[in-house]
Amino acid sequence: MTDPQLKDKVEELIREHKVLLFMKGTPEQPRCGFSMRTVGVLDQMGVDYAALDVLPALQPLREVTAEISDWQTFPQLYVNGELVGGCDIVEEMAASGELAELLGVEQPAEVAAPPQPQPADPQQSPPIQIDS
Amino acid sequence: MAISLDEVRLLIEAALPGAEVEVVDETGTQDHLRATVKAPQFEGLSRIDQHRLVKKAVQARFDDGSIHALSVKTEPR
Numbered sequence: 001m002t003d004p005q006l007k008d009k010v011e012e013l014i015r016e017h018k019v020l021l022f023m024k025g026t027p028e029q030p031r032c033g034f035s036m037r038t039v040g041v042l043d044q045m046g047v048d049y050a051a052l053d054v055l056p057a058l059q060p061l062r063e064v065t066a067e068i069s070d071w072q073t074f075p076q077l078y079v080n081g082e083l084v085g086g087c088d089i090v091e092e093m094a095a096s097g098e099l100a101e102l103l104g105v106e107q108p109a110e111v112a113a114p115p116q117p118q119p120a121d122p123q124q125s126p127p128i129q130i131d132s
Numbered sequence: 133m134a135i136s137l138d139e140v141r142l143l144i145e146a147a148l149p150g151a152e153v154e155v156v157d158e159t160g161t162q163d164h165l166r167a168t169v170k171a172p173q174f175e176g177l178s179r180i181d182q183h184r185l186v187k188k189a190v191q192a193r194f195d196d197g198s199i200h201a202l203s204v205k206t207e208p209r
Binding site: 032034070071072073083084085086087088089092093 | 179180183184187191194201202203204205
């Protein structure tokens with residue numbers, strides 16, 4: 001029962017953006033602890049990334065990502081068109097240096113941010129809106 | 133509807149025979165759980181594939197709302 005237009009749009013976003021985060025809320029106002037922590041990691045990595053708030057279409061987006069990536073929980077980080085994982089995996093890879101390598105950046109000196117609000121990153125793209 | 137930690141552990145053990153599984157309640161409300169799983173089936177799998185196996189074991193409980201959030205840590209056994 002996946003919405004084919006939504007699926008096309010999601011696939012397009014994954015292709016278009018080198019680093020893409022599906023999250024609950026926005027980087028400035030995350031609406032879940034896991035999303036907030038994932039944003040924190042990306043901000044520490046210092047990369048540009050695009051963020052999509054899944055809350056306006058949560059169940060339809062779960063169905064779409066289940067089909068595309070066999071994964072239904074959020075946040076989801078995609079890099080170079082592939083699902084990297086959710087918060088747990090992103091944090092583990094950040095600590096091990098694998099995420100910096102994947103993103104093509106220097107490993108930051110201080111990784112594994114404690115769960116607390118991060119200031120907005122002026123470099124990132126504005127939140128994506130899906131018109132359905 | 134909350135879920136018992138034992139039930140989650142049993143679901144994962146059933147899906148991954150031979151696994152060492154620990155499930156704890158992160159918030160005291162029995163719906164934010166953390167599962168630490170060491171399983172032979174993880175050998176050679178990427179982290180995401182390891183996590184997929186664990187998530188699949190408890191998918192029905194996500195779908196019916198018993199589990200609100202599940203943190204997963206995996207390693208091959």
